[in-house]
Amino acid sequence: MNKRSSWALPYFIFLLLFVALPLILVMVYAFQDGSGHFTLSNITKFFSDSDALGTFALSLEVAVENTLICILLGYPAAWVLANKEYNRSAVTIVLFILPMWINALMRTLATTELFNMLGVTLGKGTLLYGMVYDYLPFMIYPIYNVLNKMDKSYAEAAQDLGATPWKVFWKVVLPLSMPGVASGVLMVFMPTVSTFAISEFLTNNKIKLFGTIIQENINSSMWNYGAALSLMMLIIIGITTMFQGKDKEVEGGMV
Numbered sequence: 001m002n003k004r005s006s007w008a009l010p011y012f013i014f015l016l017l018f019v020a021l022p023l024i025l026v027m028v029y030a031f032q033d034g035s036g037h038f039t040l041s042n043i044t045k046f047f048s049d050s051d052a053l054g055t056f057a058l059s060l061e062v063a064v065e066n067t068l069i070c071i072l073l074g075y076p077a078a079w080v081l082a083n084k085e086y087n088r089s090a091v092t093i094v095l096f097i098l099p100m101w102i103n104a105l106m107r108t109l110a111t112t113e114l115f116n117m118l119g120v121t122l123g124k125g126t127l128l129y130g131m132v133y134d135y136l137p138f139m140i141y142p143i144y145n146v147l148n149k150m151d152k153s154y155a156e157a158a159q160d161l162g163a164t165p166w167k168v169f170w171k172v173v174l175p176l177s178m179p180g181v182a183s184g185v186l187m188v189f190m191p192t193v194s195t196f197a198i199s200e201f202l203t204n205n206k207i208k209l210f211g212t213i214i215q216e217n218i219n220s221s222m223w224n225y226g227a228a229l230s231l232m233m234l235i236i237i238g239i240t241t242m243f244q245g246k247d248k249e250v251e252g253g254m255v
Contacts, residue, residue, distance in 0.1 A: 051213075064189070147180065
């Protein structure tokens with residue numbers, strides 16, 4: 001126990017039991033039939049199941065739309081929060097954090113009830129509204145952190161060289177803030193693809209996302225096919241993660 005590495009043992013055990021083992025079980029069940037024999041039928045069933053493929057495509061569509069909306073709304077908000085010329089109070093930052101103090105399911109139920117009180121028909125529009133409401137903070141804060149740590153001398157140097165405010169933003173601020181945008185995209189896109197509770201409540205089960213299909217198969221004791229669908233989801237998330245390059249720190253910011 002005198003070695004520093006020994007202190008990592010509890011974390012190693014935790015990762016082994018609650019991260020590695022569940023992933024291994026998902027892979028094992030995905031390639032087994034009901035009798036425990038090896039099979040590829042669960043994987044081939046996914047590619048031949050028009051309902052599952054359609055739901056998967058819809059989930060990707062909703063995830064892309066939600067991510068784009070969060071970028072359009074989140075980047076200006078993060079820029080204002082990081083710019084001391086417009087934001088001099090930490091209270092403003094806390095206001096963006098406050099919704100995250102409430103359980104996501106409670107926020108979704110409250111949003112659903114609000115739409116019901118207003119007589120709004122539940123559908124894709126209410127679904128996107130709920131998605132943006134739940135995941136917008138996860139887009140704002142990675143961008144805010146990068147903008148807040150950015151070395152302001154880069155922008156000042158561009159201004160001294162005659163660049164207009166728009167060129168300073170487009171040529172200096174935006175490229176340096178892209179690591180924050182990439183982190184925000186991952187934090188919004190991945191959970192949106194796999195969610196099911198938000199779509200169930202905010203569409204009254206009219207729109208099913210991929211997470212709902214997985215949940216239905218697990219609840220129906222179709223563990224093997226449900227595991228295969230989960231495996232496909234993990235593969236997509238893994239591919240998405242690979243698109244994010246490693247962030248390299250520089251003095252006063254990230255590139």
